[in-house]
Amino acid sequence: MVKGIKICGVSDLETLKYILNHQFPPHFIGFICNYKKSKRYVEYEKLKRLVSIKKNKTSFVSVLVDPDDDILEKIKGLNFDYYQLYDVSAKRTKIIKEKYNVKVITALTINSQNDVDEYKDYDKISDLILFDGKGYEKSIGFNHKLLDAIPYSVNKMIAGNIKIDDIPNFKNKNYFIDLSGSLENEEGKKDLKKINKLLNFTIINET
Numbered sequence: 258m259v260k261g262i263k264i265c266g267v268s269d270l271e272t273l274k275y276i277l278n279h280q281f282p283p284h285f286i287g288f289i290c291n292y293k294k295s296k297r298y299v300e301y302e303k304l305k306r307l308v309s310i311k312k313n314k315t316s317f318v319s320v321l322v323d324p325d326d327d328i329l330e331k332i333k334g335l336n337f338d339y340y341q342l343y344d345v346s347a348k349r350t351k352i353i354k355e356k357y358n359v360k361v362i363t364a365l366t367i368n369s370q371n372d373v374d375e376y377k378d379y380d381k382i383s384d385l386i387l388f389d390g391k392g393y394e395k396s397i398g399f400n401h402k403l404l405d406a407i408p409y410s411v412n413k414m415i416a417g418n419i420k421i422d423d424i425p426n427f428k429n430k431n432y433f434i435d436l437s438g439s440l441e442n443e444e445g446k447k448d449l450k451k452i453n454k455l456l457n458f459t460i461i462n463e464t
Contacts, residue, residue: 259427262459263287263414264452265320265437266297272447273307277315281456284433287318287341291328296445297437301331308336318362321345324353333357341387347378360384362414366391367399373407380411387435390417401426421455 261284267273268289276282288304289297299307308317316338321328323344341362342350354361363383365375368391376386390399398418407413409431416435424434440455442448 259424259459260431260433261285262455263318263416263433263435264440264447264455265289265318265416265435266295266441267307267447268297268299268303269447270307270310272449272452273310275449276452276456277310277313279453279456281459282313282315283456285316285318285339285435286312287320287435287437290319290321290332291324292320292322292343304332305335312336320364329353329357339384343389347382350379351382354382362387364389364416367403367417370403373403376407376411385412385414385433387414387416389415389435421451421458424459 263285264276264283265287266289267276267286273286276286288299288307289295290299290304292298317336318339318341319332319337320341321343324342337359339360339362340353340357341364342353343364343366345353350361350363361383362385363379364387365372367373367388373388379386388404401415404415413431414433414435418438419434419436420439427434436455440447440451
């Protein structure tokens with residue numbers, strides 16, 4: 258159905274353990290590492306404890322917005338498989354990937370076809386291209402039809418106000434799906450019942 262699931266914005270140990278011990282864990286779990294405007298931001302000492310947990314086959318993703326050298330040096334020893342980079346040029350992305358020997362998810366925020374076409378600058382550098390809304394800490398969607406012209410060969414992930422019940426709409430797309438806000442309760446905390454629904458729903462609906 259889809260290539261896999263990423264749950265983003267995990268910030269507490271209870272939620273993290275629940276996800277990792279689920280019968281159908283996601284492919285990726287994302288942690289907000291330097292964007293303090295986000296309610297999902299995790300301070301370094303807590304982050305260090307969270308990502309030291311045994312993660313089995315799930316990949317841990319450090320979500321970084323225009324990271325400076327200080328934060329990159331600070332997290333370089335942590336147990337991350339990917340750096341998800343927002344607002345980072347293709348040239349700097351290549352430098353970060355090579356210096357820290359880490360896989361890279363390039364995150365592009367989409368409002369127009371020109372925004373989508375930026376993937377061409379990163380396709381030979383990044384391991385995954387994430388097409389997201391313009392909201393950053395807010396969950397804002399965009400017109401997914403803008404992605405239709407991207408070659409099948411591009412390794413793609415999609416985010417931006419995606420709900421669990423939207424997943425069947427991606428049945429014939431070769432995307433990883435990234436969810437965050439739709440898995441939260443009214444207080445903005447991750448809801449274990451919604452996470453369980455997502456992980457079971459995804460498996461049941463795979464074809």
